[in-house]
Amino acid sequence: MIRHVFFLASILGSIVPAFAVEDDGAILRRQAQELMDAVTYGNSKVWDKYLDPQVVYIDEEGNVTTKAELLEQIKPLPAGISGSIKAEVVDLHVFGDTAVLHVDDHESENYFGHALRAEYRSLETWRRTREGWKLVAGQVHVMLIDPAAIELPPARLDEYIGTYRLNPEIAYTLRRDGDKLIGQRSGRDPVMLAIEASDVLFTPGQPRSRKIILRDAHGRVTGFADRRDGRDVLWTKEK
Numbered sequence: 362m363i364r365h366v367f368f369l370a371s372i373l374g375s376i377v378p379a380f381a382v383e384d385d386g387a388i389l390r391r392q393a394q395e396l397m398d399a400v401t402y403g404n405s406k407v408w409d410k411y412l413d414p415q416v417v418y419i420d421e422e423g424n425v426t427t428k429a430e431l432l433e434q435i436k437p438l439p440a441g442i443s444g445s446i447k448a449e450v451v452d453l454h455v456f457g458d459t460a461v462l463h464v465d466d467h468e469s470e471n472y473f474g475h476a477l478r479a480e481y482r483s484l485e486t487w488r489r490t491r492e493g494w495k496l497v498a499g500q501v502h503v504m505l506i507d508p509a510a511i512e513l514p515p516a517r518l519d520e521y522i523g524t525y526r527l528n529p530e531i532a533y534t535l536r537r538d539g540d541k542l543i544g545q546r547s548g549r550d551p552v553m554l555a556i557e558a559s560d561v562l563f564t565p566g567q568p569r570s571r572k573i574i575l576r577d578a579h580g581r582v583t584g585f586a587d588r589r590d591g592r593d594v595l596w597t598k599e600k
Contacts, residue, residue: 385489385494388493388494389450389460389494390448392411393485395407395411396411396448396496397447397466398445400435400446401444401446403436403437404435408432409428411495411496412431412495413488413497415428416428416496416497416499417497418431418496419501421481421501421502441473443471444471444477446466447466448466449466459486459488459489460489460494461486462483462484462485462486462487463483463484464483464484465480465482465483466480466482466501468481480503480506482501483499484499505568507555507565508563509557510555510565511556511557512540513559518537519537521542521574522535522536524598525584525596525598526598526599527594527596531547533546541553542556544564552564553565557571560574560576562574569589571588571589572585572588573586575595582598583598584596584597584598
């Protein structure tokens with residue numbers, strides 16, 4: 362009898378791990394990926410399953426959407442567009458019945474034969490309910506990158522050279538070093554500027570900002586607009 366008991370225990374010991382309960386972290390990681398797969402395939406039922414009825418969701422455009430509005434957006438991709446999204450849960454913290462996730466979504470897209478990539482960063486808050494973990498809040502940011510740079514002839518760069526003023530105390534100087542354009546603000550280190558398009562400058566590593574060269578009716582440079590997220594601060598070129 363004792364031998365049978367030990368034999369049965371050994372069998373059960375080998376079977377139980379196969380039916381081990383999925384832990385919270387594994388569940389949340391799986392559900393985060395399921396949501397992204399559902400976007401790819403246009404399956405709104407997955408979002409309906411995991412979204413809390415009172416979810417507050419801010420998308421990459423800054424729109425605040427409800428559950429009903431989100432479900433309306435989940436549709437199959439049009440013909441000619443396909444792709445996939447990998448949800449990388451970078452950080453996950455569970456506080457009782459609440460979980461906070463930092464998720465980086467890596468999108469690969471085939472856009473009418475052109476390969477595109479995009480990166481998004483999300484902060485998600487999930488709540489444990491009787492029906493399982495539900496998403497109660499989410500905010501998505503686009504991970505910006507520098508635009509492609511072009512080259513301009515030295516003579517064109519020379520048109521930008523000079524001192525620009527924000528006020529009597531703060532100045533910004535542009536100078537040319539060979540085929541490179543160097544900018545320096547009062548009290549700061551010089552930086553190399555790149556050219557996105559004619560009269561559009563940017564600092565590598567700062568994709569949210571541009572310097573838009575301003576000209577008068579005769580084409581002479583009169584200043585630049587320091588544009589950040591679509592908002593301008595005007596600098597005037599010294600004569």
